[in-house]
Amino acid sequence: MSTHVQPPSPATDFEAPHDLVKEIIYEIRRILQARELYTKELNKKYQVSAPQLNCVLALYEYGPLPPSQIARYIMVKSSTVTGIIDRLEQKGLVIRLRKSPDRRVITIELTEAGKRLADNAPPPIQQKIIDGLKSLPQGEIEEIVRGLTKLTHMLEVQDLEVA
């Protein structure tokens, strides 16, 4: 038996649009699971999950940010960010500060440890994609982007934390 998981109805040819939809759903679920398994692995090896790492990298790239901005950058709701910050703070990778004159605003800063982590960061899930893309001609890469963009337009993700 093949070691490769088959979609419920193996889609070997593509006449019926319904099969195509199944194939698309299947591929999306695969991406999700790749992401899920990757974050578990990361957590085990480096004691940092993928969302946490994304958060650290965002702070490294854009400087200190309030949670609401982080939410935008890593594309989750801000109630999700609170928990991520909590865990990063416990590990001493970030600190919460009140720097803004507006005292509702909290500023998240990387600690030295946080910067060190960002510097020699374990490869985020992105790395696999970067490596994979290297072998592809530019045209195919653009094809992937076009396809994904069409998909997201279909799904019509409503706006996130934007006023």
Place this chain on the structure above:
Amino acid sequence: MSTHVQPPSPATDFEAPHDLVKEIIYEIRRILQARELYTKELNKKYQVSAPQLNCVLALYEYGPLPPSQIARYIMVKSSTVTGIIDRLEQKGLVIRLRKSPDRRVITIELTEAGKRLADNAPPPIQQKIIDGLKSLPQGEIEEIVRGLTKLTHMLEVQDLEVA
């Protein structure tokens, strides 16, 4: 200001592969969030989440199944399935039975209520994709599938529940 969320570095042109990667990551995150928001909405309107609905639909399509098979069809680990079945059972949509001579195996069956739900199922996330695909020519649909497939190959999702 636009009501549309921008990726951190708006990717308006695509020379640098790194920007393409960011764009891809961004689109993937968008798909994830669409899925997340959709399942919450579903849960609120129909008291059934997307994974639960997927599970019901799998049972409707393939007949009674053990949890391990369901895990394969809906592409999650079997420890995840247990919780989903728990909640479906509480709602009276499925029942756990011991039908197999192998007494380790548990068979999950739809109840009448479960079948009714499957019959006039609320649109799964698929529906948005189906609707979206309708307006696209076949060639573009295949392009989307090709792009996604290339991506998943890059991510090299290891096998799931398969022996």
Place this chain on the structure above:
DNA sequence: GACAGAATATTTCAATTCAAATCTTCTTAC
């Protein structure tokens, strides 16, 4: 037949995710 190991399902644990509610602080309208 007994015993080691495989297979199936579950439990336990921690992280993520979001909606909704809450708390604090600011801003605006009067």
Place this chain on the structure above:
DNA sequence: GTAAGAAGATTTGAATTGAAATATTCTGTC
């Protein structure tokens, strides 16, 4: 100036997710 409402962050609660450990049952091998 005060009151109403907005805005930022957090809390609470429920669902999903998978790894690891556990329990039960089966399947060999000796």
